[in-house]
Amino acid sequence: MEIKKKKILITNDDGIHAKGLAELIDIAREFGEVLVVAPHTSRSGMSKAITVDLPVRLKKYEETANFTSYSCTGTPVDCVKLAFHQLLDRTPDIVISGINHGSNSSVNIHYSGTMGAVIEGCIHEVPSVGFSLCDHLADADFEPSKKYFKRIIAETLRNGLPKGTCLNVNAPKGEPKGVAVRRQGHGRWVEEFERRTDPHNEDYFWITGYYQNLDNGSDDTDNHALAEGYISIVPILVDMTNHHAIETIKKWHFNEE
Amino acid sequence: MEIKKKKILITNDDGIHAKGLAELIDIAREFGEVLVVAPHTSRSGMSKAITVDLPVRLKKYEETANFTSYSCTGTPVDCVKLAFHQLLDRTPDIVISGINHGSNSSVNIHYSGTMGAVIEGCIHEVPSVGFSLCDHLADADFEPSKKYFKRIIAETLRNGLPKGTCLNVNAPKGEPKGVAVRRQGHGRWVEEFERRTDPHNEDYFWITGYYQNLDNGSDDTDNHALAEGYISIVPILVDMTNHHAIETIKKWHFNEE
Numbered sequence: 001m002e003i004k005k006k007k008i009l010i011t012n013d014d015g016i017h018a019k020g021l022a023e024l025i026d027i028a029r030e031f032g033e034v035l036v037v038a039p040h041t042s043r044s045g046m047s048k049a050i051t052v053d054l055p056v057r058l059k060k061y062e063e064t065a066n067f068t069s070y071s072c073t074g075t076p077v078d079c080v081k082l083a084f085h086q087l088l089d090r091t092p093d094i095v096i097s098g099i100n101h102g103s104n105s106s107v108n109i110h111y112s113g114t115m116g117a118v119i120e121g122c123i124h125e126v127p128s129v130g131f132s133l134c135d136h137l138a139d140a141d142f143e144p145s146k147k148y149f150k151r152i153i154a155e156t157l158r159n160g161l162p163k164g165t166c167l168n169v170n171a172p173k174g175e176p177k178g179v180a181v182r183r184q185g186h187g188r189w190v191e192e193f194e195r196r197t198d199p200h201n202e203d204y205f206w207i208t209g210y211y212q213n214l215d216n217g218s219d220d221t222d223n224h225a226l227a228e229g230y231i232s233i234v235p236i237l238v239d240m241t242n243h244h245a246i247e248t249i250k251k252w253h254f255n256e257e
Numbered sequence: 258m259e260i261k262k263k264k265i266l267i268t269n270d271d272g273i274h275a276k277g278l279a280e281l282i283d284i285a286r287e288f289g290e291v292l293v294v295a296p297h298t299s300r301s302g303m304s305k306a307i308t309v310d311l312p313v314r315l316k317k318y319e320e321t322a323n324f325t326s327y328s329c330t331g332t333p334v335d336c337v338k339l340a341f342h343q344l345l346d347r348t349p350d351i352v353i354s355g356i357n358h359g360s361n362s363s364v365n366i367h368y369s370g371t372m373g374a375v376i377e378g379c380i381h382e383v384p385s386v387g388f389s390l391c392d393h394l395a396d397a398d399f400e401p402s403k404k405y406f407k408r409i410i411a412e413t414l415r416n417g418l419p420k421g422t423c424l425n426v427n428a429p430k431g432e433p434k435g436v437a438v439r440r441q442g443h444g445r446w447v448e449e450f451e452r453r454t455d456p457h458n459e460d461y462f463w464i465t466g467y468y469q470n471l472d473n474g475s476d477d478t479d480n481h482a483l484a485e486g487y488i489s490i491v492p493i494l495v496d497m498t499n500h501h502a503i504e505t506i507k508k509w510h511f512n513e514e
Contacts, residue, residue: 047334048304048367055453055461077304077368082462085448107380109497110305111334123364123445148511155509164443165499167506179511183498186421188380191342196312204312205339231511235502240366241440242422245492249424252412254405254436254488 006032006093006157009121011079013100013113015042016061016071020099023142024131027150028096029067031157035087036061036069037079039113044102046075046113048120058082076117084124094157095121098131099149101140105132105170105222105232106185106211115168115236122166122238127156129167134226145171148179148231161235168234172226180230185221187213263289263350263414266378268336270357270370272299273318273328277356280399281388284407285353286324288414292344293318293326294336296370301359303332303370305377315339333374341381351414352378355388356399356406362389362427362479362489363442363468372425372493379423379495384413386424391483402428405436405488418492425491429483437487442478444470 008028012021016038028034040059056074063069070087072079080095100114109115114130121128131149133140152169161167168184191209198204215221222232265285269278273295285291297316313331320326327344329336337352357371366372371387378385388406390397409426418424425441448466455461472478479489 042310045307045309046304047306047373049306049332050302050304050368050464052302052464053299055463057459057461075306078464081446081448081464082450085450086452086462107495110376110380110495111307116304119367123367151511155511159509162499162502162505165502181503181507181509183500183503184496186496188382189338191338193339193342195343202314204314205343206312207307207309207335207338233506234497235499235506236497237499238364238367239441239443240491240493240497242419242492242494243440245419245422246438246440248419249490249492250438252416252438254408254412 009092010036033066037083040071048116076113080120095128100132102136103134144175164238171231177229180225185223266349290323294340297328305373333370337377352385357389359393360391384418401432421495428488434486437482442480
């Protein structure tokens with residue numbers, strides 16, 4: 001496939017030093033000119049948070065041919081916003097985020113900074129894709145998934161994405177069997193806060209917990225694809241409206257005394 | 258309408274001291290027993306962020322008959338998670354959040370901590386509603402909307418909500434003409450970062466900007482209802498999948514060499 005030189009914006013939520021970011025840069029540079037704006041440290045779990053109460057700083061990190069990177073003290077969404085407003089000379093052809101160290105499948109999309117940045121790219125009407133590997137280790141092995149991630153970027157550049165839609169891509173550990181397009185799995189985190197007492201005799205809590213799958217064996221979810229060894233792709237909407245519920249709720253009694 | 262005594266969890270993103278929170282507590286106490294867990298300070302723009310890198314603290318703030326409140330050093334989503342895991346003796350009948358000082362209509366739902374908490378309540382499968390007033394002032398006048406907000410809570414308790422669906426309620430300034438159930442408006446923030454230089458000669462940026470409506474006059478959006486003087490309700494889905502796009506994207510060439 002012939003690929004014209006593209007402009008690619010990359011961010012992540014594990015920070016500028018993360019191995020997964022370096023791997024995504026490695027893939028992206030084959031497509032053209034790359035701008036990276038990534039948090040200066042880990043901003044996991046930042047969702048689509050924006051920094052409103054503090055100023056944000058940008059610092060040039062690296063510059064080579066067709067490649068520039070910046071670290072940013074803000075959130076992943078701040079990184080995308082700053083790139084669009086302060087750094088890009090034209091709209092990029094694609095926004096990519098990751099590769100996240102750890103799964104962003106199912107309900108994790110709501111908490112994920114990786115996917116927060118992707119949704120921000122989509123709000124800017126640029127094709128946007130988030131990549132995650134189901135391995136949270138700092139030295140996770142991204143190699144087996146890279147050829148698939150490259151194809152997903154190539155196909156996104158070639159086909160575009162439906163209006164208001166971005167992609168949530170998750171890869172299993174090890175050699176994937178292929179790619180499966182699925183819906184967002186239904187589940188939730190069951191929190192198990194750990195209560196500790198500090199040296200001043202005050203309590204504090206660490207968040208922990210486990211994921212509870214509530215799909216009862218459905219075979220059309222991202223989590224099912226991952227469990228079967230496939231890379232999952234979920235097309236994600238910026239419009240969160242439950243359009244079917246509008247007529248139902250219109251029948252409620254709001255306006256009578 | 259006869260209302261049985263309910264258990265109500267309240268949070269917000271403007272913090273435990275906000276006037277909007279006091280107004281929502283005032284409405285909620287008519288329905289039953291209230292537990293408040295709110296950020297100890299403003300956590301605006303926190304979206305569905307969770308605190309993973311730091312521990313979180315809870316502090317009892319007030320306790321009277323059928324009413325207990327806590328301040329929390331975490332995000333609005335942390336507040337909901339801690340309430341469910343550490344403080345509630347049973348699942349609440351409803352989770353309500355707000356009243357936010359400022360609009361959370363349209364694309365603001367993605368950045369809103371108020372709505373982040375509501376989506377968390379919905380992930381916990383409890384009927385959840387977020388309330389916002391289109392006035393960001395600390396002493397905003399919530400009075401004209403309170404009777405409508407009370408009815409929305411009463412109707413939510415009476416009817417329940419469709420599975421995986423919560424409500425984003427926004428009120429205009431002044432006396433509302435009534436309530437309108439709408440879709441999420443299409444638009445985005447046009448950022449206008451303000452660059453300044455600190456006393457050490459380093460640059461920093463403040464986020465600012467304005468909202469750009471991209472709906473071209475559609476009359477079925479939340480923003481249109483607000484502009485016409487109505488309170489808008491948008492039913493919001495936890496499942497962000499673009500189900501229609503799955504078949505399209507399945508035709509892409511992922512698996513061939």
